[in-house]
Amino acid sequence: MDMQISLLDRLFDSGLLIDTGVEGVYARSGTFEDVITAFEGLIDRFAGNTGAEVIRFPPGMNRAHFEGSGYMKNFPQLAGTVHSFCGCELDHQNLIKCMAEGSDWTEGQKASDIVLTPAACYPLYPIVARRGPLASGGALFNIQSYCFRHEPSNDPARMQLFRMREFVRLGRPEDVMAFRGEWMEKGKELMGSLEMPVEVDVANDPFFGRAGRLLKNNQRDQNLKFELLIPINSVANPTACMSFNYHQDHFGSTWGLKTADGETAHTACVGFGLERIALALFHHHGLDPKLWPASVRKALGH
Amino acid sequence: MKQDIREILAKLGGLPVSVDTISDSADLYTAGLSSFASVQLMLGLEDKFDIEIPDHLLNRRSFASIDAIAETVSAVRAGQEAA
Numbered sequence: 001m002d003m004q005i006s007l008l009d010r011l012f013d014s015g016l017l018i019d020t021g022v023e024g025v026y027a028r029s030g031t032f033e034d035v036i037t038a039f040e041g042l043i044d045r046f047a048g049n050t051g052a053e054v055i056r057f058p059p060g061m062n063r064a065h066f067e068g069s070g071y072m073k074n075f076p077q078l079a080g081t082v083h084s085f086c087g088c089e090l091d092h093q094n095l096i097k098c099m100a101e102g103s104d105w106t107e108g109q110k111a112s113d114i115v116l117t118p119a120a121c122y123p124l125y126p127i128v129a130r131r132g133p134l135a136s137g138g139a140l141f142n143i144q145s146y147c148f149r150h151e152p153s154n155d156p157a158r159m160q161l162f163r164m165r166e167f168v169r170l171g172r173p174e175d176v177m178a179f180r181g182e183w184m185e186k187g188k189e190l191m192g193s194l195e196m197p198v199e200v201d202v203a204n205d206p207f208f209g210r211a212g213r214l215l216k217n218n219q220r221d222q223n224l225k226f227e228l229l230i231p232i233n234s235v236a237n238p239t240a241c242m243s244f245n246y247h248q249d250h251f252g253s254t255w256g257l258k259t260a261d262g263e264t265a266h267t268a269c270v271g272f273g274l275e276r277i278a279l280a281l282f283h284h285h286g287l288d289p290k291l292w293p294a295s296v297r298k299a300l301g302h
Numbered sequence: 303m304k305q306d307i308r309e310i311l312a313k314l315g316g317l318p319v320s321v322d323t324i325s326d327s328a329d330l331y332t333a334g335l336s337s338f339a340s341v342q343l344m345l346g347l348e349d350k351f352d353i354e355i356p357d358h359l360l361n362r363r364s365f366a367s368i369d370a371i372a373e374t375v376s377a378v379r380a381g382q383e384a385a
Binding site: 070073210211213214215217218219221222 | 337338340341344345357360361362363
């Protein structure tokens with residue numbers, strides 16, 4: 001725990017992250033952002049000319065799509081909904097009075113049509129489904145979004161608002177599994193070029209409650225999720241900086257995604273936790289990127 | 303007990319085929335039991351048999367067939383009586 005606080009304090013002291021007074025919500029310095037930009041460039045160079053369609057999402061998504069995704073069945077504790085004032089002038093006066101008194105002013109806030117995006121690929125599936133069946137050979141997307149997860153922590157590697165970069169593959173089961181297998185190798189190679197110690201291990205998502213225990217075990221038994229781990233705060237508990245997920249036909253059947261042959265599409269995604277990877281670089285190579293090893297700087301295009 | 307299990311499975315399993323066509327030893331995941339339906343099934347079994355399935359039995363094997371479910375329920379009951 002002390003190590004975590006000290007890493008966060010070092011990041012604040014160096015100005016790489018700026019405290020906002022809320023755990024897990026930080027402003028980033030120019031230097032921090034430059035590292036993320038350089039790393040995204042490295043991802044693209046590693047991916048090569050894949051023809052992936054590039055989509056960048058805002059941090060909020062359509063509430064109806066969020067509801068349809070089933071996220072609340074599995075991760076209600078992590079979701080963040082956007083509520084807004086929708087009252088009349090009298091309600092407004094009451095709101096101001098409550099704020100002035102320090103009492104609860106949020107009672108009259110109403111759910112808007114927006115939910116904070118919980119994972120970068122959630123807004124993608126309904127968009128792809130709307131386009132009709134996939135082309136023969138399936139589809140590949142290069143996406144990025146700010147994501148929100150309600151899990152306040154003083155571990156700088158567990159932010160509440162962070163960016164996730166993903167490649168998402170849709171198609172036949174064998175094609176999406178092959179995609180995931182290739183990226184598990186590429187991921188290790190990519191992180192190796194940055195001279196960071198990595199291991200890949202089977203993993204599970206943080207499903208809620210006792211029912212979630214069953215889902216976690218199911219996910220592990222079926223090898224549906226792997227994570228690439230890099231020590232940031234702790235060698236004993238390294239941090240997941242990439243994940244490799246096979247969703248089977250979960251999103252395909254949820255959204256009616258079809259292959260060119262009319263079968264339910266399977267999906268897989270590879271995700272990069274951009275802030276976590278930047279933190280791993282700062283942790284392993286020091287807080288000043290100008291002093292990082294030449295090979296790392298070269299890999300990042302500096 | 304297996305008849306009770308079949309009734310719960312028919313109600314909560316969300317299977318694309320009739321439970322009557324599934325043998326006691328048949329693999330329920332192959333028959334179409336989804337992860338989410340297995341959660342519903344688990345909660346239904348706990349309610350019906352008045353048991354709480356412990357964490358170490360919350361896995362795919364425990365719900366893989368009607369036989370496996372019967373074994374799981376029996377094991378939990380035996381454990382609860384012993385406790």
